[in-house]
Amino acid sequence: MTHNLTDRQKAEWLDIVIERDEGYSCWYCKKPFSLSQNNFAEYSGRISPHLFDHLNNNRRDNRIDNVVLCCESCNNKKPHDSDMQILATDKLHDSEKRDYMREKFTKKARNSENSEVQISKTNYQICLQYVAKKVDQFGQIDFKETILNIVWKCRENNNTGSPQATRNYLNIICCISAPFEITKIDGKKIIRRRVKSTNNNLDHT
Ligand SMILES: [Zn+2]
Incomplete structure (x- = not known):
């Protein structure tokens, strides 16, 4: 069963995504998010300035590898911007490849223990x-x-x-x-x- 990202998932992943992508900023335009409460109106009523963007545009593909932080303006731009689409696809493939390698190394270590x-x-x-x-x-x-x-x-x-x-x-x-x-x-x-x-x-x- 797949669902949209829950608030709890978003909260749990925020730190991980910030660390992975090296900063609390929009992954596309690199603009840092401001945490000032004064900007509340700018966030369209949300508590936080960031949005979670699904790299492959599939909102039900909720792997952490498929998610980056995104500002509102980039989020609006992405559906019509092929450069952003390509960037996003590359990023996802990169993460998947890294994950695949990690799995491969773990398996290798386990095999050598077995042997x-x-x-x-x-x-x-x-x-x-x-x-x-x-x-x-x-x-x-x-x-x-x-x-x-x-x-x-x-x-x-x-x-x-x-x-x-x-x-x-x-x-x-x-x-x-x-x-x-x-x-x-x-x-x-x-x-x-x-x-x-x-x-x-x-x-x-
Ligand atoms: Zn942005």
């Missing part, structure tokens, strides 16, 4: 699969070597992967609820299947 999450998921899976496979193959694997091998695999897969991130994944994969554990054997940090113990605290070999 970061995706990469982190992928690298976690690479880490988990590596540990499961190697531990079942060798019984236990060297912690430091595991980190380097996983970083290698992640970088081969998607050009990301840091030792720090891998260390974090390994800590998760080897947490108390997980099927693997990090422990020390002969002073060497290793990863193995979690040893079932009635008392986990005693399980430090």
